[in-house]
Amino acid sequence: MKPAAFEYHSPETAEEATELLADLPDAKLMAGNQSFGIIMSNRLATPDHVIDISDIEGLRYVDVGDDAVEIGAMTRHADVEHSDDLAEVLPLMPEAAQHIAGPAVRNRGTVGGTLGEADPAGNHSCTLLALDAELAVASADGERTIPIDEYFLAYMLTAVEDDELITSVRVSREAFPVERTGMRFTVEKRAAQTWPTLGASAVVRVDDPDADEPVIEDARLSFANAADVPLRTHDAEAEVTGEPLSEGLLESVADTVYDAVEPQDEMHADETYKRELAATFARRSLATAYDRAQGLDE
Amino acid sequence: MSTDTTTDRPTREISVTVNGEEVTAEVEPRLKLSDFLRNYVDLGSVRVGCEHGVCGACTVSVDGDIAKSCLMYAVQLDGKEVTTVEGISEAGSLHPIQEAFHEEHALQCGFCTSGFIMSAREFLAENPDPTRAEIKAALADNICRCTGYQNIFDAVERAADNMEGD
Numbered sequence: 001m002k003p004a005a006f007e008y009h010s011p012e013t014a015e016e017a018t019e020l021l022a023d024l025p026d027a028k029l030m031a032g033n034q035s036f037g038i039i040m041s042n043r044l045a046t047p048d049h050v051i052d053i054s055d056i057e058g059l060r061y062v063d064v065g066d067d068a069v070e071i072g073a074m075t076r077h078a079d080v081e082h083s084d085d086l087a088e089v090l091p092l093m094p095e096a097a098q099h100i101a102g103p104a105v106r107n108r109g110t111v112g113g114t115l116g117e118a119d120p121a122g123n124h125s126c127t128l129l130a131l132d133a134e135l136a137v138a139s140a141d142g143e144r145t146i147p148i149d150e151y152f153l154a155y156m157l158t159a160v161e162d163d164e165l166i167t168s169v170r171v172s173r174e175a176f177p178v179e180r181t182g183m184r185f186t187v188e189k190r191a192a193q194t195w196p197t198l199g200a201s202a203v204v205r206v207d208d209p210d211a212d213e214p215v216i217e218d219a220r221l222s223f224a225n226a227a228d229v230p231l232r233t234h235d236a237e238a239e240v241t242g243e244p245l246s247e248g249l250l251e252s253v254a255d256t257v258y259d260a261v262e263p264q265d266e267m268h269a270d271e272t273y274k275r276e277l278a279a280t281f282a283r284r285s286l287a288t289a290y291d292r293a294q295g296l297d298e
Numbered sequence: 299m300s301t302d303t304t305t306d307r308p309t310r311e312i313s314v315t316v317n318g319e320e321v322t323a324e325v326e327p328r329l330k331l332s333d334f335l336r337n338y339v340d341l342g343s344v345r346v347g348c349e350h351g352v353c354g355a356c357t358v359s360v361d362g363d364i365a366k367s368c369l370m371y372a373v374q375l376d377g378k379e380v381t382t383v384e385g386i387s388e389a390g391s392l393h394p395i396q397e398a399f400h401e402e403h404a405l406q407c408g409f410c411t412s413g414f415i416m417s418a419r420e421f422l423a424e425n426p427d428p429t430r431a432e433i434k435a436a437l438a439d440n441i442c443r444c445t446g447y448q449n450i451f452d453a454v455e456r457a458a459d460n461m462e463g464d
C-alpha cells in the first residue's frame with residue numbers, strides 16, 4: 001500500500017497549476033487526496049508528476065451573490081458543511097456534505113476533487129446535477145465552461161481533458177427563490193466510512209407557499225450510485241410538475257424512478273434492492289422538499 | 299528506524315513542527331505522513347491500519363484540523379504543524395480524554411485508540427457539550443474492532459463532562 005515514486009509540485013495559483021499541466025508529461029492533479037491517495041497506494045495510478053493543488057487558497061471560497069453561487073474547486077467538504085450562506089440559499093449542499101465519510105475526510109476532500117473523481121456515488125455530483133451547476137475549467141490555453149449535464153460521460157469518465165483544471169462550480173439562483181423552494185438530500189450507507197449505497201437529491205419550487213395545496217412549478221430529482229454516472233430523472237421531474245404533491249402522485253413517481261434507474265449489483269445491495277431504495281428515496285425526498293418549500297419542515 | 303533505502307530517487311528537504319518541535323528531514327515525495335511520523339520521528343501513537351483512509355488509526359491533527367495521515371505525504375507538511383497523541387499532554391500525564399478512555403474501559407487492544415482520541419479532541423474543542431448522536435457522527439471516521447464502540451462513546455461523554463469549564 002505504498003505509492004510508486006513521483007515528483008511533487010505545489011503551485012500557489014491556478015495559473016501555475018495549468019502551466020505545469022501543460023509542461024509536464026504524465027502529470028496528475030492531487031486535491032484532497034481522499035480518493036487519489038487510495039488509487040496511488042494501490043498503484044492503479046503511477047504518474048511521474050503529482051501537482052498538489054490542495055493549498056491553492058484562491059480556489060477555496062464560497063461566494064453567494066444575488067444571482068448565483070460560486071464555489072471554488074478547492075473548497076473542502078467541511079467548508080460546504082459549515083457554510084451558513086449555503087445553508088441559507090442552497091441547503092441541499094451542506095446537507096449532502098455532512099454525509100460524506102467522517103470529519104477527517106471532510107477536512108481534506110474537496111468539491112473539485114469529487115467532480116474530478118466523478119464517482120457515480122459522489123455526494124456533490126448528485127446535488128450539483130440537481131442544481132444544474134456549470135463547471136469552470138482552465139488550461140494553459142484558456143478557460144471554458146461545461147454544463148453539468150454534459151460533464152459525466154461514462155463510468156468515471158468526464159468532459160474535462162488531461163491538461164485541464166476545474167476551477168469552480170456555479171449555480172444560478174434564478175430557479176431557487178429561497179422563500180418558496182425546498183431541498184432534501186437522502187442517503188443510505190452501510191457504515192459512515194462507506195460510500196453511499198444510494199443517495200437522492202430533491203429540489204421543489206412551489207407557486208405559493210401559503211396556499212393550502214401549492215402547485216409545484218419546478219422539480220429536480222437526481223441520484224447517487226443509481227447508474228454508471230450520477231443520474232437525473234427528467235421524466236420523474238416532469239410528472240410532479242404542474243400539480244400539488246399528493247400521495248397518488250408520489251406513488252406514481254416512485255414507479256417511474258424504479259424503472260428509470262440503472263443500478264449495478266453490489267455485494268450488499270442487489271439491483272432490485274437499489275431500485276426499491278431509489279423509489280422510496282424519490283418519494284421521501286420529494287415529500288420533504290415539498291414541505292420545506294412551504295416552510296413546514298423543522 | 300530512519301534509514302533511507304531509496305537514495306537514488308529525488309528527495310526534498312522539509313521542515314515540520316511536530317508536537318511543538320521543529321523537525322527537518324530529507325524525504326521522498328511518496329513518503330506518507332503516517333510513515334514519516336512513525337519511522338522518522340518515532341511517534342508510535344500513529345497507527346497504520348488500512349493505509350487507504352478508512353480505519354482512522356492514523357488520524358493526526360494538521361494545522362489544527364484532523365486528517366488521516368496515510369492520505370497525506372510528508373512533503374505536503376513543509377512549514378506546517380502536526381500534533382499526535384504524544385503532543386496533547388505533558389509527558390507522564392494523561393489528557394482528560396485519555397483519562398476518560400481509561401476510566402470507561404474504552405479500549406481493549408488499543409490499536410484504534412490514538413485515532414479516536416485525536417478525533418474526539420478536535421470535536422470536543424468545537425462542541426464542548428455534545429449529544430450522543432453528535433459524538434457518534436464525530437467519530438464516524440474511526441473503526442474499532444474490539445470494543446463495540448459503546449464504551450468509547452461513554453468515554454467521550456465523560457471527557458466532555460470532566461473538561462467542562464476548561
Ligand SMILES: Cc1cc2nc3c(=O)[nH]c(=O)nc-3n(C[C@H](O)[C@H](O)[C@H](O)COP(=O)(O)OP(=O)(O)OC[C@H]3O[C@@H](n4cnc5c(N)ncnc54)[C@H](O)[C@@H]3O)c2cc1C
Nearest residue numbers: 031032033034035036109110112113116117122123166351
Ligand atoms: C473513507 C472514505 C469515505 C468516503 N465516502 C464518500 C462518500 O460517502 N461520498 C462522497 O462523495 N465521497 C466520499 N469519499 C471521497 C471523498 O469525498 C473525496 O474527497 C473525493 O471523492 C475526492 O476529492 P479530493 O479532493 O480528495 O480529490 P482527489 O482524491 O485528490 O482527486 C480525485 C481525482 O480528481 C482529480 N481532480 C482533483 N481536483 C481536480 C480539479 N480541480 N480539476 C480536475 N481534476 C481534479 C484528481 O486528479 C483525481 O483523479 C470518501 C473517501 C474516503 C477516504
Ligand code: FES
Nearest residue numbers: 347348349354368
Ligand atoms: S491507516 Fe489511515 S485511515 Fe487506516
Ligand code: FES
Nearest residue numbers: 406408442443444
Ligand atoms: S481497542 Fe482494539 S481496535 Fe479498538
